[in-house]
Structures are given as C-alpha cells and as structure tokens.
Amino acid sequence: MRLATAEQRRSQRIHVQIPIFVRGTDTSGLEFxxxxxxxxxSATGAYLASPRxxxxxxxxxxxxxxxSSPSETLPAETPPIRARVxxxxxxxxxxxxxxxxxxxxx
Numbered sequence: 001m002r003l004a005t006a007e008q009r010r011s012q013r014i015h016v017q018i019p020i021f022v023r024g025t026d027t028s029g030l031e032f033x034x035x036x037x038x039x040x041x042s043a044t045g046a047y048l049a050s051p052r053x054x055x056x057x058x059x060x061x062x063x064x065x066x067x068s069s070p071s072e073t074l075p076a077e078t079p080p081i082r083a084r085v086x087x088x089x090x091x092x093x094x095x096x097x098x099x100x101x102x103x104x105x106x
Contacts, residue, residue, distance in 0.1 A: 011043040024060035
C-alpha cells in the first residue's frame, strides 16, 4: 500500500492574482455580483478571495472584466465560467473559496 504524502491535482496551479467578477447566491439567499481576485488558478479550478460567504456545492458564474480599451490581443468580453464551490474558509473577514470549473479551461 502506497501512502500519498503530497496533494495530487489534475492540473498545475499558477499562483496569480487576476481580478474576476463572481455572480451567485450567498448564504443568506441573496443574489450578488462581486469583484474579487484569484489567488491561484488552473485548467480545472481556482482559489478566490471573496468578501462574501458562499455555500459549499453552490454554482457561481465567473467573468474576467473586459479591458477599458479592447485590442486585437484581448477580447472585449469573456464568456462566463460556471464553477462549483468545493471549499470555503473564512479568514480575517475574507472568504477563501476553492472552486472547480464545470468545464475545464482549454
């Protein structure tokens, strides 16, 4: 029997802060749209710092804000990424959310 000593992931995580809009329903049942940021991201999920508590298994919609002046290299708008909340931890008034994308990023 082999014991796993390190956490195994389906895809490599990149530690990067990206502004991202999160839309969903909070623990009080109220719909919200918050500008948050990623702490890390991979092809299958992300770790977010959010001002709002969200239930585990809740589906949220993530959208990367459009640049102020669209260019040839950056699209004017990104389609929403649907994700399921898998982890939630409150720390100093910030809610750390681990989300899994319903469809991995290409």
